[in-house]
Amino acid sequence: MPAGQHAGTNTTDAGLMLGVFARTRKSWFWPCSGRNITEQRNTMTTMDRAEWLALRNTGIGGSDAGTVLGVNPYKQPLQLYHEKRGELEPDDLSDNEAVHFGNALEDVVAAEFSQRTGLKVQRHNDMLRHPEHSFMIANLDRLVWDGDKKPAHRGEIRTKALLECKTALGRFTDKSAWGPDGTDEVPESYFMQCQHYMAVATADLCYLAVLMAGPEFRIYTITRDEEIIEVMIEREREFWNAIQGGTPPGLDYEHRTTPDLLSRLYPGSDGTAIDLPESAAHWHAVLQEAKGLEAEYGKQAEIAKNHLRRLAGASAIARLPDGTAYTRKIVKRKGYEVGDAEYVDFRFTKKPKGGDDTAEQ
Numbered sequence: 350m351p352a353g354q355h356a357g358t359n360t361t362d363a364g365l366m367l368g369v370f371a372r373t374r375k376s377w378f379w380p381c382s383g384r385n386i387t388e389q390r391n392t393m394t395t396m397d398r399a400e401w402l403a404l405r406n407t408g409i410g411g412s413d414a415g416t417v418l419g420v421n422p423y424k425q426p427l428q429l430y431h432e433k434r435g436e437l438e439p440d441d442l443s444d445n446e447a448v449h450f451g452n453a454l455e456d457v458v459a460a461e462f463s464q465r466t467g468l469k470v471q472r473h474n475d476m477l478r479h480p481e482h483s484f485m486i487a488n489l490d491r492l493v494w495d496g497d498k499k500p501a502h503r504g505e506i507r508t509k510a511l512l513e514c515k516t517a518l519g520r521f522t523d524k525s526a527w528g529p530d531g532t533d534e535v536p537e538s539y540f541m542q543c544q545h546y547m548a549v550a551t552a553d554l555c556y557l558a559v560l561m562a563g564p565e566f567r568i569y570t571i572t573r574d575e576e577i578i579e580v581m582i583e584r585e586r587e588f589w590n591a592i593q594g595g596t597p598p599g600l601d602y603e604h605r606t607t608p609d610l611l612s613r614l615y616p617g618s619d620g621t622a623i624d625l626p627e628s629a630a631h632w633h634a635v636l637q638e639a640k641g642l643e644a645e646y647g648k649q650a651e652i653a654k655n656h657l658r659r660l661a662g663a664s665a666i667a668r669l670p671d672g673t674a675y676t677r678k679i680v681k682r683k684g685y686e687v688g689d690a691e692y693v694d695f696r697f698t699k700k701p702k703g704g705d706d707t708a709e710q
Contacts, residue, residue: 404476406433408486409585414545415538417588418581419601422538426588426598428610433592437613451516454560458514459491461566462558469494470512473501479549482582484589487549490514493556511552513543515559522562530567535559541581543571548578 415421416429431437459470470491479485492500493510500508517527528534535543535557543555557569591598601607661667661675668674 408484410486411542411545414541417585418541420537425601425604425606427600430597454516455514458558458560471500477549485549487546506550509553511546511555513557517559517561533569533571535569544577547573
């Protein structure tokens with residue numbers, strides 16, 4: 350679903366996404382302490398990564414919602430299924446620069462939101478669990494004050510507004526995935542994350558503040574959508590039941606993460622030889638045909654490039670009739686050594702030998 354098409358989503362389209370929600374103002378807490386934004390940032394010092402992952406694996410969180418619904422470009426349902434069952438280690442993003450600065454700048458984003466809107470926010474460190482649908486959990490960034498009462502007090506959420514803090518600082522950040530400031534046009538996975546949080550926290554509104562490359566700061570306003578939440582709960586329930594019952598979802602063959610996921614699911618060779626089903630012949634033919642087309646078009650592209658390079662000669666800029674141009678410049682690269690590595694070499698052969706799992710390269 351393109352950004353900007355959240356409002357007014359019809360029931361049929363919403364069926365691809367999200368469950369009847371209890372209209373109670375209370376949600377269940379995991380014991381932690383909620384803190385105001387002005388207080389010192391709370392880091393994960395009281396629990397290690399294993400304990401944190403164990404807590405996350407007791408339910409489906411907001412960042413999981415987009416994956417369950419098939420709108421997360423960075424993870425597919427089968428990977429999440431294996432992670433929740435403890436069969437695959439979740440990606441360790443602790444050394445990822447984008448994740449690092451996203452965490453480091455969360456306070457900055459929250460403070461800027463308050464500065465621009467005049468709304469006071471409270472840090473919330475407790476894990477919430479839906480009072481009726483216990484498989485739904487939530488770790489909220491901030492709660493927005495409603496009047497003079499603290500948003501969270503003695504295990505009760507006393508506000509209908511939430512704040513989710515994001516950063517999009519990558520050099521090649523696709524800003525086209527984000528709509529105008531003030532709308533609800535955010536990447537689909539984030540939109541579902543906010544709907545999930547509103548379902549668990551009984552909220553009606555979720556602000557999403559994002560610091561973008563530029564720099565540029567935007568605030569989006571996402572309202573509760575009962576139709577989406579209804580379908581969301583049902584889909585998450587089905588997914589959680591599948592986890593508990595050991596019934597994996599199908600592999601999404603077209604997802605961008607599929608090659609990496611297959612490498613993780615089948616990291617080596619067991620040395621056996623098997624007979625593939627009839628369907629394998631079809632996919633083998635598709636693969637060979639695609640390789641042939643790839644080679645042919647690749648050859649044509651190389652020929653066309655040779656023509657253009659010949660015409661450009663030694664020039665630095667070679668303009669085309671429409672005003673666009675090709676440029677030529679010298680790029681120097683330092684030499685480096687490649688360390689030892691191991692990978693699975695998957696290729697077609699007309700003369701299979703045995704089931705040995707090693708080969709000389």
